[in-house]
Amino acid sequence: MALLSSVVGFSLFGLAARVGQLGIQKRNLFDNPGGHVIAMGVFGFAGYWAHRWDERAAVLIAEKRAQIAERRAGAAS
Known part of the structure; x- marks a missing residue:
């Protein structure tokens, strides 16, 4: 639904x-x-691109948070 709202909004x-x-x-x-x-x-295409960019950024942030948590766990033990 967020994709549709981004495209329609733009x-x-x-x-x-x-x-x-x-x-x-x-x-x-x-x-x-x-x-x-x-x-x-x-x-509308710009809205589609912005939505896809936002999804990709969320994935990259989640990966980076997992890496940081892994490093902190390794440093604590």
Whole structure:
């Protein structure tokens, strides 16, 4: 579920960025819906990448904590 929320959250942020961009340019928001889809896709991919990066970081931290615990146990005995 966290993957879905990351992708959807980043996609909605991409949509908001696109709407904000068109608002600054004072262009019609509904002129080119393909641009909205592209922005949502790019930001959704960034959300997918961020989720995978977070999972990998959690694994690396767990491995490092196990190594530290192992060293402490070896030093204590």
